[in-house]
Amino acid sequence: ESxxxxxxxxxxAEGRADVAAIDCESxxxxxxxxxxARKVVIVGWTARRKGLPFITAKTTPEKTVRAMREALAGxxxxxxxxxxx
Numbered sequence: 001e002s003x004x005x006x007x008x009x010x011x012x013a014e015g016r017a018d019v020a021a022i023d024c025e026s027x028x029x030x031x032x033x034x035x036x037a038r039k040v041v042i043v044g045w046t047a048r049r050k051g052l053p054f055i056t057a058k059t060t061p062e063k064t065v066r067a068m069r070e071a072l073a074g075x076x077x078x079x080x081x082x083x084x085x
Contacts, residue, residue, distance in 0.1 A: 006034055013039035023052055 002008040005027075008020035013036035022030070030037040054072060056065065 006030060009034055009040055010036045013037070019043070025052055 002011050002017070002020070005020075005022050008017065009022060009030050011017035012020050027037070054068070056068065
């Protein structure tokens with residue numbers, strides 16, 4: 001366990017891990033900002049999905065969850081949503 005995608009990429013690059021499962025958006029960010037990503041080789045891909053899940057803590061207050069849902073729903077109305085990667 002590395003604590004996150006970036007840590008997993010670094011662990012593989014440094015030989016402390018053999019493999020890691022990294023989602024496409026995290027991988028795109030790592031390729032832009034994490035030098036260790038240049039030392040990692042992709043060995044496979046999963047099937048395409050509609051999108052990544054949005055996750056928050058179980059203890060997040062309901063008022064905050066409602067605000068996050070409203071913000072996410074509003075994204076569909078934005079004419080230009082920039083894709084990373």
